[in-house]
Amino acid sequence: MPAVDLKACLAATVRLFRVPTDPDLTRAQFDAFSKQIPLLYFILITNTIAVAYTYVPLAPASLSMIVPAVLTAVTALRTVWWLRQRHVVRSDADILRNLRLTNLIAAPIAAGFTAWSFALYPYGDAFAKSQVAFYMAVTVIGCIFCLMHLRSAALIVTLVVNVPYVLFYFVTGEPTLKAMAINNLLVSGAMVRVLFIYYRDFADLVSNRKSLLMQQAATQALSDENFRLANLDSLTELPNRRRFFAELASAFNDAERRHVHVAVGIIDLDGFKPINDNYGHSVGDRVLIEAGRRIREVCEGFGPQRVEFARLGGDEFGLVVCGDPEDVDLARLGERIGEQVKLPYQLDTAHTGLSCSIGFALYPNSATTSEALYECADYSLYHAKRHQRGRTVIFSGELEAEIRSRGVIENLLRTSDFGAEMELVFQPIVDAMSEHTAGFETLARWHSPRLGWVSPADFIPAAERIGLIRPLTQVLLARALATAKSWPDHIRLSFNLSAHDVCAAEGILPLIAIIERSGLPPHRIDFEITETAVTFDFVRAQQSIATLKAMGCGISLDDFGTGYSSLSHVHRLPLDKLKIDRSFVADINENPVSHKIIKSLTGLCDDMEIACVVEGVETRAQLDTLRRLGCDFIQGYYFAKPMPGAAIEDYLAKERERLDHGSTSKVVA
Ligand code: C2E
Ligand code: CA
Ligand code: CA
Numbered sequence: 001m002p003a004v005d006l007k008a009c010l011a012a013t014v015r016l017f018r019v020p021t022d023p024d025l026t027r028a029q030f031d032a033f034s035k036q037i038p039l040l041y042f043i044l045i046t047n048t049i050a051v052a053y054t055y056v057p058l059a060p061a062s063l064s065m066i067v068p069a070v071l072t073a074v075t076a077l078r079t080v081w082w083l084r085q086r087h088v089v090r091s092d093a094d095i096l097r098n099l100r101l102t103n104l105i106a107a108p109i110a111a112g113f114t115a116w117s118f119a120l121y122p123y124g125d126a127f128a129k130s131q132v133a134f135y136m137a138v139t140v141i142g143c144i145f146c147l148m149h150l151r152s153a154a155l156i157v158t159l160v161v162n163v164p165y166v167l168f169y170f171v172t173g174e175p176t177l178k179a180m181a182i183n184n185l186l187v188s189g190a191m192v193r194v195l196f197i198y199y200r201d202f203a204d205l206v207s208n209r210k211s212l213l214m215q216q217a218a219t220q221a222l223s224d225e226n227f228r229l230a231n232l233d234s235l236t237e238l239p240n241r242r243r244f245f246a247e248l249a250s251a252f253n254d255a256e257r258r259h260v261h262v263a264v265g266i267i268d269l270d271g272f273k274p275i276n277d278n279y280g281h282s283v284g285d286r287v288l289i290e291a292g293r294r295i296r297e298v299c300e301g302f303g304p305q306r307v308e309f310a311r312l313g314g315d316e317f318g319l320v321v322c323g324d325p326e327d328v329d330l331a332r333l334g335e336r337i338g339e340q341v342k343l344p345y346q347l348d349t350a351h352t353g354l355s356c357s358i359g360f361a362l363y364p365n366s367a368t369t370s371e372a373l374y375e376c377a378d379y380s381l382y383h384a385k386r387h388q389r390g391r392t393v394i395f396s397g398e399l400e401a402e403i404r405s406r407g408v409i410e411n412l413l414r415t416s417d418f419g420a421e422m423e424l425v426f427q428p429i430v431d432a433m434s435e436h437t438a439g440f441e442t443l444a445r446w447h448s449p450r451l452g453w454v455s456p457a458d459f460i461p462a463a464e465r466i467g468l469i470r471p472l473t474q475v476l477l478a479r480a481l482a483t484a485k486s487w488p489d490h491i492r493l494s495f496n497l498s499a500h501d502v503c504a505a506e507g508i509l510p511l512i513a514i515i516e517r518s519g520l521p522p523h524r525i526d527f528e529i530t531e532t533a534v535t536f537d538f539v540r541a542q543q544s545i546a547t548l549k550a551m552g553c554g555i556s557l558d559d560f561g562t563g564y565s566s567l568s569h570v571h572r573l574p575l576d577k578l579k580i581d582r583s584f585v586a587d588i589n590e591n592p593v594s595h596k597i598i599k600s601l602t603g604l605c606d607d608m609e610i611a612c613v614v615e616g617v618e619t620r621a622q623l624d625t626l627r628r629l630g631c632d633f634i635q636g637y638y639f640a641k642p643m644p645g646a647a648i649e650d651y652l653a654k655e656r657e658r659l660d661h662g663s664t665s666k667v668v669a
């Protein structure tokens with residue numbers, strides 16, 4: 001055991017005289033040290049010159065001048081070297097090598113000066129001898145002090161100078177010098193103790209600073225990661241909505257300052273919802289990821305403008321186009337994105353038919369704040385979705401006027417008295433073969449005291465936007481039912497429901513109550529629901545439809561062919577009629593595509609055993625074609641324009657008369 005202890009003691013002692021290897025500690029030592037070493041040499045050189053000066057008349061020139069000159073020259077060179085170190089960036093290995101060198105040359109330098117002092121000593125008188133003793137004591141204390149940061153070197157110098165010092169002066173037998181030797185021994189002991197305490201604190205400080213820095217780095221990394229995640233869309237790994245608006249704000253400020261253009265774009269996928277509904281969310285997610293990837297690729301390869309791209313949520317994406325873009329650049333960007341989104345997607349079930357609508361707005365042409373610019377882009381997108389599906393729309397003066405009139409309609413609608421200002425007109429739905437009126441579709445009319453007659457195509461969407469559609473529907477339905485009660489029993493009533501009526505959280509109970517109160521048998525009522533309403537919230541729509549159906553009401557799918565509902569919707573809903581949109585009828589005799597579409601839709605209705613209604617029939621030629629294609633019911637100006645409720649009795653009487661006389665000439669009310 002004692003052998004082991006001795007070995008450990010020896011190892012610990014050797015360690016005291018070695019430069020440590022911890023790179024953080026050696027770097028800190030080197031930094032502190034390089035500032036103090038020049039001072040150390042200053043003390044050494046000035047003290048040496050003072051002693052040499054005293055001994056010039058007393059000792060041989062070789063000792064009093066040449067040796068100190070050589071020693072001073074060596075230390076001066078080292079001083080210059082250390083002074084240069086302040087501005088040099090060094091590697092860890094370099095620092096370690098230099099500290100080791102310092103450690104190594106500490107002993108010979110200290111020994112050189114000590115030997116020189118002892119060599120001078122015999123030449124001096126009592127005063128000069130005391131000066132040597134004083135020189136050695138003071139210089140060594142000064143050096144230890146300056147070497148505090150490199151404990152090993154400080155200890156080497158202490159030993160190399162003080163051990164011979166104490167022995168030498170003690171041996172002289174001179175009481176004053178003996179006292180100085182003992183004194184020096186005690187002071188050196190105290191100094192060494194201070195050195196140990198100081199060095200330990202210094203090493204602790206370095207290691208604490210190191211762990212603090214590591215902690216700070218870890219905290220920084222964590223906060224960087226949080227920042228990244230907070231700005232990233234987790235599904236597509238694209239920048240998210242938050243990041244988009246931050247990007248927009250900074251791009252906008254930049255454009256404002258530099259007086260250049262900046263544009264905002266909003267992309268909405270057309271036909272995405274049916275994919276999600278029909279193929280499930282995991283397929284939907286993959287489509288979103290792929291569409292996002294393609295759009296990002298277009299943005300990254302676009303020039304000379306820089307395009308920032310983000311997912312805003314759902315199937316909506318945002319663009320910020322920096323670098324002074326013009327309308328032509330936006331159109332070019334929109335076209336490229338559209339081309340890429342349209343390409344087929346490799347899914348479980350191959351599905352094509354996805355496209356995208358894009359709305360752009362350009363600063364300063366369209367708006368003067370980033371918020372307003374975004375609103376304008378959003379309106380352009382809305383316009384594209386309604387009128388130019390799958391295309392790019394750039395905000396213009398025309399759209400601005402449209403927004404203004406939209407705002408006016410919304411405001412007037414808010415304060416309008418539905419009971420007094422709303423009216424209903426009725427358009428016959430005619431049996432294609434017998435040409436007997438089978439029912440009437442109710443169409444709303446608003447007579448605004450300020451604007452005059454407003455089209456339902458304008459005020460129905462406005463009522464939807466401002467949340468007034470449901471009270472409006474209730475007023476109109478009650479009135480339509482009251483009118484229909486006076487009709488012959490075989491005449492049906494068709495009534496349009498908005499997506500908001502069908503998909504409201506509280507269901508369609510208020511409408512059911514109105515039907516029950518009216519006294520009109522539910523089996524004489526057809527509710528017209530658009531495909532868009534069905535895709536808006538399929539589950540809710542399905543529930544509402546089932547409830548109406550259970551009451552005995554009929555359900556017609558309106559505007560079929562214009563929206564993006566898939567055939568699966570048609571199959572999954574308990575429909576009675578399909579109303580083919582009038583856009584296919586207008587050119588049925590000129591355009592083979594329209595002809596083909598109507599032919600396949602009538603075939604579909606046959607298969608599903610539901611009736612087919614074609615709206616917008618304006619000419620005899622159209623009617624004849626539609627009859628040949630097997631359409632069941634016809635609606636359109638060819639038979640009658642929408643008429644007030646009061647005109648119906650007369651209209652039906654005239655129709656009876658006409659048909660009784662076997663004439664096929666039309667009657668327009
Ligand atoms: P819709 O349900 O598709 O109604 C048919 C529209 O086509 C009506 O326009 C009608 O006047 C028009 N139309 C009928 N025959 C012809 C024709 O031969 N040629 C042409 N060019 N047009 C014809 P209207 O009355 O302006 O209604 C527009 C839309 O407003 C309706 O489209 C419907 O979606 C909505 N709407 C009208 N009334 C109501 C309502 O009471 N409630 C709800 N929710 N929506 C309504
Ligand atoms: Ca309709
Ligand atoms: Ca319609």
